[in-house]
Amino acid sequence: AAAMAGGLPLGAFAQKKVVLGFSQIGAESEWRTANTESIKSAAKEHGIELKFSDAQQKQENQIKAIRSFIAQRVDVIAFSPVVESGWETVLREAKAAKIPVILTDRAVNVKDDSLWVSFMGSDFLEEGRKAGRWLTEKMKDVKGEVHIVELQGTVGSAPAIDRKRGFEEIIKADPKFKIIRSQTGDFTRAKGKEVMEAFLKAEGKKINVLYAHNDDMAIGAIQAIEEAGLKPAKDIVIISIDAVKGAFEAMMAGKLNVTVECSPLLGPQLMQAVKDLKAGKTLPKRIVTEEGIFPMEVAAKEFPKRKY
């Protein structure tokens, strides 16, 4: 007979596992795969049952996943919204089902902020400003025009919008800085290479600087620059964001000048927030991850300490 204790099956005393439904954007970059790894391992460590879905960078797949989490009556929903807009309807459905929603990594643009309980992730505006400050310092003695080409992240995504805005806020102080081409590489190596090939064909040796919104596009662009017979980080100064291992390897090879850190390691913070929610605590509306900037000069020293 099943073990009994005071007439109740023992299982009745076991804590029911907290169930988290997580809709991930995709696997488009080194950053994203490190982010997924952090979430999956933290769920295990915290004893949280994780229902995980990969949207292949399509918003409609994220909306489908959130609807299925609602149907499965999960305890908490969390997701990294691929773009800022188009979330009102499905977030209202989650609210009607009384399932709290936590935003990770990227933010949403909704009028009613009660549709999500907390947003944890980097300050993309500040990341863009850090990139701009590094460049203006590096080029402070340059007399002529500085021609910049820009590889933007996914169109409509919070990081693409804010990294562009933060960078421009800083360089607009000196009219010698000119962004002569700007196009999305969708945060991937393949697209970053393809768009940089087009930039090189159109502008060639006129290009002084590449500003890439993530390391994967910068790494793709480095291949295009080399195939065009130019020296990355010398003929064209290259600035990118994320600070993934691939960026440190490129800097140690002398092919990338600097990368601004954007930590994907949100798993532990997310799981703690889920547990706090279930324990009835209120979460801060905004949890910011602290981050640095790594120029190529420090790459070899820092590399052994890197976790993603």
Ligand code: GZL
């Ligand atoms: C930033 C994240 C971005 C990374 C890219 O928090 O949303 O998406 O910068 C990733 O590498 O694809």
